[in-house]
Amino acid sequence: MKKLLTNLTFWVLTAIAAGILLGHFAPDIALHKLFENAIKFKLLGNEVSIGNTFSEFLSGIFISIVKQFINPIIFLTITLGIVSMGDLKKVGKLGGKALLYFEIVTTIALLVGIIVANIIRPGDGVVTDAIKGGDISKYTKGASEFSWMKFFWDNSTLQVLLLAIILGSVLNYVSGKDKIIEVFQKVSKYIFAGLHTVMKLAPIGAFGGMAFTIAKYGLKTLIPLAKLMVTVYITMGVFVFVVLFFILRYYKVNLWKFLKYIKEELLIVLGTSSSEAGLPSLMEKLERMGCGKSVVGLVVPAGYSFNLDGTTIYLSMATIFLAQVFNVHLSLEQIFTIIGILMVTSKGAAGVTGSGFIVLASTLTAVHVIPVEGLALLLGVDRFMSEARAITNFIGNGVATIFLANNEGEFDHEKMKKAFDQEGILS
Numbered sequence: 001m002k003k004l005l006t007n008l009t010f011w012v013l014t015a016i017a018a019g020i021l022l023g024h025f026a027p028d029i030a031l032h033k034l035f036e037n038a039i040k041f042k043l044l045g046n047e048v049s050i051g052n053t054f055s056e057f058l059s060g061i062f063i064s065i066v067k068q069f070i071n072p073i074i075f076l077t078i079t080l081g082i083v084s085m086g087d088l089k090k091v092g093k094l095g096g097k098a099l100l101y102f103e104i105v106t107t108i109a110l111l112v113g114i115i116v117a118n119i120i121r122p123g124d125g126v127v128t129d130a131i132k133g134g135d136i137s138k139y140t141k142g143a144s145e146f147s148w149m150k151f152f153w154d155n156s157t158l159q160v161l162l163l164a165i166i167l168g169s170v171l172n173y174v175s176g177k178d179k180i181i182e183v184f185q186k187v188s189k190y191i192f193a194g195l196h197t198v199m200k201l202a203p204i205g206a207f208g209g210m211a212f213t214i215a216k217y218g219l220k221t222l223i224p225l226a227k228l229m230v231t232v233y234i235t236m237g238v239f240v241f242v243v244l245f246f247i248l249r250y251y252k253v254n255l256w257k258f259l260k261y262i263k264e265e266l267l268i269v270l271g272t273s274s275s276e277a278g279l280p281s282l283m284e285k286l287e288r289m290g291c292g293k294s295v296v297g298l299v300v301p302a303g304y305s306f307n308l309d310g311t312t313i314y315l316s317m318a319t320i321f322l323a324q325v326f327n328v329h330l331s332l333e334q335i336f337t338i339i340g341i342l343m344v345t346s347k348g349a350a351g352v353t354g355s356g357f358i359v360l361a362s363t364l365t366a367v368h369v370i371p372v373e374g375l376a377l378l379l380g381v382d383r384f385m386s387e388a389r390a391i392t393n394f395i396g397n398g399v400a401t402i403f404l405a406n407n408e409g410e411f412d413h414e415k416m417k418k419a420f421d422q423e424g425i426l427s
Contacts (some may be wrong), residue, residue, distance in 0.1 A: 008203075027216075031216060037052055038056070070301075075164045082172070082297075095409070108239075116238065124324055124385065201276075234413060242257070251402070261423050262282060282300065282394065286300070289416045291402060307393075308346060308396075322375075338363065
């Protein structure tokens with residue numbers, strides 16, 4: 001009993017269940033306004049967004065605190081990793097491989113989404129006037145204003161990534177670098193210690209996130225688009241347990257054991273609907289299970305912006321779904337056009353507020369055959385599918401790091417076995 005009560009997984013699961021119950025049976029409490037308006041500001045390059053309701057406040061506080069650890073951890077991990085590698089050509093080679101991997105795997109994700117959506121056809125029979133529409137003007141406006149320069153300036157993770165690569169490269173040529181490295185290592189130790197303390201608050205964040213979702217949107221909103229939701233979850237499952245399974249199997253890494261190893265982080269992502277909430281902890285666990293520090297530092301933050309497997313699947317399926325709803329027959333040429341557009345637009349999904357809808361709006365606008373007004377159909381159920389997107393993105397980045405670490409000869413299988421054993425996972 002003592003072991004159970006000190007287990008973070010147990011408390012996160014309990015918090016998720018409690019959040020669902022509160023949101024369903026006492027939505028007024030979950031949505032009780034604590035402030036007149038939501039709180040938004042920037043801290044350490046990260047946008048802090050804390051909602052004005054009771055449940056949003058709990059979730060927002062936790063996510064905002066964790067986000068403050070992301071940039072320092074990325075900066076220190078990459079800088080120390082590059083210094084330890086020494087060979088700058090190796091860094092460039094790893095970066096090139098990572099981008100190639102991201103493009104190949106996200107393209108596979110796109111194809112999986114389109115194929116499954118065309119087989120199951122979740123949009124057939126959906127009555128558009130039976131579903132309450134929403135205001136999509138901010139998403140269509142965001143789509144027209146999107147630019148890659150803005151994407152970079154709004155994405156502090158990419159900025160820190162670039163700065164760390166430059167500093168790590170420069171330090172290789174500094175004669176007194178040992179003292180600087182020693183300071184960085186001490187700071188890194190304190191930051192991770194602080195992160196471990198903050199992660200104890202994860203049940204509060206998961207409780208707030210789940211309570212808000214259920215209270216605001218309600219389980220009844222799922223019924224009209226239940227087929228789409230089920231299709232999305234099935235597709236995410238196929239991608240993770242087939243595509244990612246075989247990617248890891250190539251280097252003899254067991255996907256199930258890896259998922260058990262990061263189960264706490266997965267539950268936190270599930271409860272908060274945010275892959276950011278588990279990102280710093282994922283980086284630490286990947287390093288502990290045998291991935292080289294430089295690989296973790298470079299691949300995870302880059303993947304957070306460019307390797308959005310779950311988001312890519314959702315965007316492709318949502319596009320095909322809306323075409324089916326409005327009885328728009330897409331030719332093979334139009335489907336390939338959609339794939340081409342999404343291959344580009346989906347890469348900007350992490351750097352924009354309301355990213356999924358903005359990218360989807362820009363895609364529909366570019367295709368010209370599917371009414372962009374159809375986005376209103378998805379507003380009510382999007383939050384329920386965001387968990388699947390976040391978890392798939394999260395797992396995808398972990399798998400990418402393990403694959404590339406093995407490919408670079410920067411993976412220790414003995415460390416992996418030891419880490420799995422410590423978590424109680426049978427080797």
